[in-house]
Amino acid sequence: MGKTYGFAVVGAGMIGKFHAEAIKGLPNAKLVAICDQVQSAADNLAGNFGCTAESSLDRLLARDDVDVVTVATPSGLHGEVAISAARHGKHCVVEKPLEITLDKIDRVLEAHDKAGTTIGGIFNMRHEETAKLFKKAVDAGRFGRMTFGMAYGPWWREQSYYDNGGWRGTWALDGGGALMNQGIHTIDTLQWLMGPVKAVTSFCRALAHERIEVEDTGAAAIEFANGAIGTIACTTSMWPGHFRIIEVAGDRGTVAMADNKFFFWQFAQETPEDARIREKYLQFPGVSVGAANPSAGMTADNHRANFAEFLAALDAGRQPPISGREARKAVEIILAIYKSSKSGKTVSL
Ligand SMILES: NC(=O)c1ccc[n+]([C@@H]2O[C@H](COP(=O)([O-])OP(=O)(O)OC[C@H]3O[C@@H](n4cnc5c(N)ncnc54)[C@H](O)[C@@H]3O)[C@@H](O)[C@H]2O)c1
Structure with a gap:
């Protein structure tokens, strides 16, 4: 023990x-x-x-x-x-x-x-079964040459969410809006799958809320270090809010994930596992977790997996998979998106 x-x-x-x-x-x-x-x-x-x-x-x-x-x-x-x-x-x-x-x-x-x-x-989204299968396919090189990666978080927050929160929607304590607070999970998962982002060109705006300093709608065109291009778009301005979508494609495969399901899973080189994965996960999720309510549909399971992984690393005397340096990466991408929106220029990371 x-x-x-x-x-x-x-x-x-x-x-x-x-x-x-x-x-x-x-x-x-x-x-x-x-x-x-x-x-x-x-x-x-x-x-x-x-x-x-x-x-x-x-x-x-x-x-x-x-x-x-x-x-x-x-x-x-x-x-x-x-x-x-x-x-x-x-x-x-x-x-x-x-x-x-x-x-x-x-x-x-x-x-x-x-x-x-x-x-x-903590990136609880990485602990979903579908996210782990997605990452395994990437690590096995099943997509061929990577060509495109998309992170899409079309969420909604009521005005009261910002009005009641005190710290929410402020630069000083929230550090940003739809990207830094809500979209960060999707953006982290995208960079985990696709690798480092090289450059971003973006627009961030507050379109559907009053009295917030930060964006409720942000969209960016991105270039990855591996040569692929893609998009990031995250909001809290799209009523009623729906599925977080991550799509990755290459010249030998495409996978599209909506929340914790897939709606597309196809590779040029099929394996017997592909049919099982489609059978189990190929459907739209019934409820769009967190799309309009921060704690809707949330369980402690993914946080538990995150903490378990951390303790396993402590026991083994090594860094956890989501180390501090790993958690820095999504923030770096988001801050580059803010800088690009503010300057109107492409920002290199
Ligand atoms: N992983 C996820 O899915 C997820 C979901 C929601 C929030 N979060 C993150 O969790 C954090 C908290 O969000 P929340 O929605 O729980 O906020 P919250 O406002 O509900 O809770 C924050 C708590 O921190 C306390 N607090 C503030 N300053 C403190 C201090 N210096 N020392 C001790 N306590 C202090 C407040 O009194 C409050 O009880 C944020 O960083 C948010 O981004 C993560």
Whole structure:
């Protein structure tokens, strides 16, 4: 039997409770504390999960029974929690986006390198069965020469989502809008499948919401380092919101995924597994997860898989698959899209 890791969740909001639930289901983890600057929020969640509540991060990080801190605070506050955790010798798993500027991300990475602690990101979409099958086909070279990759997130958020959130829709704490907050999962999955992005040309606008500083609609033409081209388009302005679509194509195959189903899976060189995959996954999803409601259809399963993968890496003394450096990549692409929209020019990464 390996080590059991003591976990603390920082940020007891919407996603913090999924963290707590995910940790509860791990055989080698023990949820020991919930921390929120709002004492009542920490008390409520800790009460539901039978652990202690803390309102002071310093007090939490001074505890010997905390090995791993998961960060579920507003996006622009991830860095300060993650850096403090490193200084106290705690490993850290941070919600998307890891932070909202590359400078802040690099300071987080440096703090963990210096402390010898491990920093990981969270991209729950990568843990869907369909996403894993997609990645396996890419890694096996089944697409031939890669020609096109598309990430499409046609989502909707009511005005009240921005009005009630406080930090949402602000540059300082959300770091962006439809791309940095919602689209980042789709963009991360696309770059995971297609490899690095070389250049972007984009338009980002706030079209359907008032009183937000950031975009609710963003579209970019992109060029990948492997020579393929493609598009990224993510919104919170398309009522009622529907499926997140990722499509990858080459001269020997095309796959198109809608949420956690495929609607196209075809390769020039068929394998016996292809028929089974089409049989099981070839359909449009019944409900478009999260398209209009941030927690709709969400379960803790993919966060649990993300944390399990992180602990396996700690046990093995290696970097987790979604390391801090891996989680940086999607943020770099999104920031380049913002820069291109602002300048009206193509931006190279
Ligand atoms: N992976 C996903 O699918 C997913 C889904 C939703 C949100 N998120 C991410 O999770 C993060 C939180 O989003 P949310 O919707 O849960 O927000 P939220 O506003 O519901 O919750 C944030 C919580 O953090 C607390 N907080 C703020 N500053 C703090 C500090 N310095 N120390 C301790 N607690 C603090 C707030 O009091 C609040 O309870 C964001 O970065 C968001 O992008 C990820």
